[in-house]
Amino acid sequence: MPTYNLKINGKLQSVEADSDTPLLWVLRDHVDLVGTKFGCGIAQCGACTVHINGNATRSCSLPVSNLQGMEIITIEGLSEHGDHPVQQAWLEHDVPQCGYCQAGQIMSAAALLNNNSNPTDEDIDAAMNGNICRCGTYIRIKQAIKTASKL
Amino acid sequence: MTKVKTQYNRRSFIKVSAAAGGGMLIGFSWLTGCISDPKVEKVEIPNEWFEINGYIKIGDTGLVTIYSPNPEIGQNVKTSMPMIVAEELDVDWKNVVVEQAPLNTGFYQNQFAGGSLSIRLSWNALRMAGATGRRMLLEAAAKEWGIAVSDLNAAQGVIKEKNGDRSLTYGEIASKAVGIEIPEEVELKSINDFKLIGTDVKNVDAKKIVTGEPLFGLDFKREGMQLAMIQHPPAFGMKLKDFNEEEIKRMPGVKDAFIIDTTLEDPTWSDEKGFFQLIAIVGDSTWQLMKAKRAIKANWEVISELENSEMHLTNLEEAFVSGDVEESRKDGDFDTAFKKATKVIERTYSSPFLAHNTMEPMNFFANVTDTTAELIGPTQTPEALEGSVSKLLNMPIENITVNMTRMGGGFGRRLYVHFGVEAAAISKKIGAPVKLVYTREDDMTQGTYRPAYLSKYKAGLDDNNNLVAFSVQGSGLPEGSVFPDRFPAGTVDNYLAEKINAKTNVTTGAWRAPRSHFTAGAEQSFIDEVAELAGKDPIDFRLELFDRAINNPIGEKNDYDPERYAGVLKLVKEKSNWGETNPEIYRGVAAYFCHSSYVAEVVDMVLVNGQPKIKKVWCAVDCGIVINPDAAKNMVQGGVIDGIGHAMYSQLTFNNGSVNETNFDRYQLMRHSQAPEDIEVFFIKNDIAPTGLGEPGLPPAVGALANALYQATGQRFYTQPFANQINAKMPLG
Numbered sequence: 001m002p003t004y005n006l007k008i009n010g011k012l013q014s015v016e017a018d019s020d021t022p023l024l025w026v027l028r029d030h031v032d033l034v035g036t037k038f039g040c041g042i043a044q045c046g047a048c049t050v051h052i053n054g055n056a057t058r059s060c061s062l063p064v065s066n067l068q069g070m071e072i073i074t075i076e077g078l079s080e081h082g083d084h085p086v087q088q089a090w091l092e093h094d095v096p097q098c099g100y101c102q103a104g105q106i107m108s109a110a111a112l113l114n115n116n117s118n119p120t121d122e123d124i125d126a127a128m129n130g131n132i133c134r135c136g137t138y139i140r141i142k143q144a145i146k147t148a149s150k151l
Numbered sequence: 152m153t154k155v156k157t158q159y160n161r162r163s164f165i166k167v168s169a170a171a172g173g174g175m176l177i178g179f180s181w182l183t184g185c186i187s188d189p190k191v192e193k194v195e196i197p198n199e200w201f202e203i204n205g206y207i208k209i210g211d212t213g214l215v216t217i218y219s220p221n222p223e224i225g226q227n228v229k230t231s232m233p234m235i236v237a238e239e240l241d242v243d244w245k246n247v248v249v250e251q252a253p254l255n256t257g258f259y260q261n262q263f264a265g266g267s268l269s270i271r272l273s274w275n276a277l278r279m280a281g282a283t284g285r286r287m288l289l290e291a292a293a294k295e296w297g298i299a300v301s302d303l304n305a306a307q308g309v310i311k312e313k314n315g316d317r318s319l320t321y322g323e324i325a326s327k328a329v330g331i332e333i334p335e336e337v338e339l340k341s342i343n344d345f346k347l348i349g350t351d352v353k354n355v356d357a358k359k360i361v362t363g364e365p366l367f368g369l370d371f372k373r374e375g376m377q378l379a380m381i382q383h384p385p386a387f388g389m390k391l392k393d394f395n396e397e398e399i400k401r402m403p404g405v406k407d408a409f410i411i412d413t414t415l416e417d418p419t420w421s422d423e424k425g426f427f428q429l430i431a432i433v434g435d436s437t438w439q440l441m442k443a444k445r446a447i448k449a450n451w452e453v454i455s456e457l458e459n460s461e462m463h464l465t466n467l468e469e470a471f472v473s474g475d476v477e478e479s480r481k482d483g484d485f486d487t488a489f490k491k492a493t494k495v496i497e498r499t500y501s502s503p504f505l506a507h508n509t510m511e512p513m514n515f516f517a518n519v520t521d522t523t524a525e526l527i528g529p530t531q532t533p534e535a536l537e538g539s540v541s542k543l544l545n546m547p548i549e550n551i552t553v554n555m556t557r558m559g560g561g562f563g564r565r566l567y568v569h570f571g572v573e574a575a576a577i578s579k580k581i582g583a584p585v586k587l588v589y590t591r592e593d594d595m596t597q598g599t600y601r602p603a604y605l606s607k608y609k610a611g612l613d614d615n616n617n618l619v620a621f622s623v624q625g626s627g628l629p630e631g632s633v634f635p636d637r638f639p640a641g642t643v644d645n646y647l648a649e650k651i652n653a654k655t656n657v658t659t660g661a662w663r664a665p666r667s668h669f670t671a672g673a674e675q676s677f678i679d680e681v682a683e684l685a686g687k688d689p690i691d692f693r694l695e696l697f698d699r700a701i702n703n704p705i706g707e708k709n710d711y712d713p714e715r716y717a718g719v720l721k722l723v724k725e726k727s728n729w730g731e732t733n734p735e736i737y738r739g740v741a742a743y744f745c746h747s748s749y750v751a752e753v754v755d756m757v758l759v760n761g762q763p764k765i766k767k768v769w770c771a772v773d774c775g776i777v778i779n780p781d782a783a784k785n786m787v788q789g790g791v792i793d794g795i796g797h798a799m800y801s802q803l804t805f806n807n808g809s810v811n812e813t814n815f816d817r818y819q820l821m822r823h824s825q826a827p828e829d830i831e832v833f834f835i836k837n838d839i840a841p842t843g844l845g846e847p848g849l850p851p852a853v854g855a856l857a858n859a860l861y862q863a864t865g866q867r868f869y870t871q872p873f874a875n876q877i878n879a880k881m882p883l884g
Contacts, residue, residue: 007673021436022438025436039506075362078362095357098558100510125823133510
């Protein structure tokens with residue numbers, strides 16, 4: 001099995017895996033970062049969203065062989081103390097119900113705010129439409145993104 | 152204060168203390184701080200903990216652990232149940248940490264998440280647990296100081312002498328309370344004295360959720376643990392014969408591959424499942440297992456008819472002629488009244504099968520040895536799982552433990568225990584701990600769906616536009632969606648209701664607000680049309696009917712309280728300014744009673760470029776005392792989105808016994824851009840003990856949606872998903 005050197009949350013990690021292994025499973029099975037969630041496996045639900053070079057990306061459909069030299073940030077590395085503005089806003093609005101999709105939602109929201117510090121409702125819909133919340137916390141997510149944009 | 156008899160004795164407390172103290176087997180950090188704000192100062196981590204009773208553990212620093220007995224599926228009981236204990240114990244919430252209790256049928260009651268029953272069934276037990284702890288701490292302090300309990304006050308974790316200066320904290324006296332006899336009678340607070348219940352308390356797991364800490368079953372790991380996946384037949388009506396076992400075993404990363412059979416001789420309702428003979432593959436990399444799963448070449452045999460969606464519709468219709476009427480009600484003479492009526496109306500409503508689609512796919516950890524079985528994972532029914540594993544392994548229940556992880560959604564899906572049973576079967580076969588993981592496709596194609604329904608409604612009005620005849624007959628695969636004793640039973644002289652069952656080999660189960668989700672949509676749309684036929688305002692028309700049920704009810708067995716029903720309609724009417732016309736807003740209303748609670752909703756719709764879009768939903772809810780208002784609002788908002796999303800977009804269809812929608816590329820769930828812009832929730836204030844909340848917010852949303860769509864488009868909606876029926880192109884994600 002080939003070895004890949006990945007930069008995950010600012011740390012270099014050496015991983016031995018099949019070349020077609022999606023980043024999601026490298027994170028969950030190989031380096032024990034389970035905050036990134038498995039939802040559908042076909043990039044349709046957004047539960048597995050991470051940042052690749054600052055862009056929100058579905059890790060379930062991204063082979064490990066494409067990732068050398070890229071900056072990978074997961075929910076665990078979004079902030080050192082769990083106090084990224086988006087995380088703070090999520091707590092303030094008490095967004096989660098079951099909580100399972102929220103890491104992916106937060107990663108999509110954080111990437112949106114990196115590129116657009118004052119998004120409109122339409123901007124938020126466009127950036128977040130790939131993230132399903134089965135519990136229906138969409139209204140709070142939108143409110144939290146607006147709050148985070150002001151933090 | 153109210154004096155109540157405790158139902159506890161020393162023996163039951165000791166039993167749970169032992170289990171709770173030594174039973175925390177989950178490998179996650181157990182300390183869940185209730186205040187996630189790091190700026191809030193907390194008491195220090197104790198050096199020593201003292202078990203006060205099975206719900207409460209107090210540390211020498213005054214930190215209090217409260218065990219949450221029921222499974223957490225997102226309904227927020229892990230916060231609200233401990234709040235009730237903390238209220239009666241009278242401690243400062245910032246000094247409380249919450250721990251998930253393990254399954255312990257010897258002590259806790261009703262450890263399940265279903266029927267919106269968690270708070271409703273445990274309200275008294277939780278209050279007594281807190282009050283018992285408080286009383287024991289008071290007795291210990293009284294003994295310490297040589298005075299009577301009546302000379303003491305306790306509040307916010309501090310005990311004070313009424314006529315003196317002495318005071319001590321719960322932490323300081325906790326060690327002495329351990330030996331105190333459990334009181335046979337305790338005093339409960341007056342509802343007016345509640346300080347914590349009725350305030351907005353944040354989710355105790357929120358910080359872990361937003362930072363991605365391990366919480367869910369899928370996140371669980373144990374040293375030496377293997378991973379496993381299963382493969383079931385591709386169609387209902389098929390059974391596994393054999394597969395290319397040797398080839399699969401030789402694939403990279405595969406340690407073993409074999410067939411398991413989880414058929415139980417004496418199954419219960421929670422053992423429902425499409426397929427019991429399955430291929431199991433074991434290894435230590437999820438991705439390699441997924442690849443091996445794709446390489447399976449199996450032989451399947453056809454054992455019953457391979458059904459399709461057209462056949463399902465025919466069978467639902469056919470059931471009205473030849474189906475089995477399971478429940479019915481007749482008041483007066485419907486047929487005669489309908490024939491004599493001045494105006495009549497008949498409508499038919501239908502809905503397809505639906506999948507639950509919890510975001511966390513099914514999974515479970517099992518470690519089975521010759522004499523013991525340990526199960527850890529997401530289950531709404533840990534006791535049922537324990538029972539089924541006991542049957543499968545022929546092992547006494549005492550040798551089986553079940554621990555519950557936080558669940559990535561339930562919606563009824565995890566009332567069914569097969570994935571835990573399968574994990575146990577695989578662990579037994581390989582003689583090692585294992586975590587079974589389903590793919591999305593495994594979950595969406597294996598059954599236990601929301602049934603498919605078809606209901607026919609008829610109504611007749613007299614010369615004065617009074618409702619004089621009403622009937623509902625509903626068939627379902629496999630169970631009709633009719634509640635004979637619910638509204639409008641009790642409001643009409645001539646009433647007929649029939650619940651009709653029909654056959655299918657597709658397996659089904661409870662899906663959030665079973666049957667109510669469909670019935671509320673159909674019935675409340677129909678009532679809207681009847682009101683229109685009568686030339687009456689839809690809210691006034693309903694209120695007239697409730698007046699009838701209040702003043703002169705028909706029959707004696709009406710499930711609902713018409714005054715509370717009317718109460719939520721009046722509240723939503725007031726809050727939404729119903730009757731104020733805005734030419735750009737199209738409104739629909741609905742009200743429904745289920746899970747002992749009452750909810751009325753108004754949907755405000757606008758047309759954006761000719762396409763309907765929901766601007767706002769107004770909700771009025773009567774669920775008795777509300778424990779945690781902001782979290783309760785979150786739950787109702789979620790219910791509304793769940794109801795609207797599925798009625799609008801979702802369906803599961805069949806071809807030759809196979810499901811066509813196998814993942815989220817074809818199965819549509821509501822997305823951000825389709826959600827209502829705002830959902831405002833109002834609660835009726837009363838002193839009624841809490842009733843259900845996880846489910847009741849959903850059903851009326853379907854009716855209010857259909858009625859608003861009618862106002863916006865001029866078209867009535869009878870067949871779900873509505874998006875398929877809309878001529879204008881809907882704003883799809």
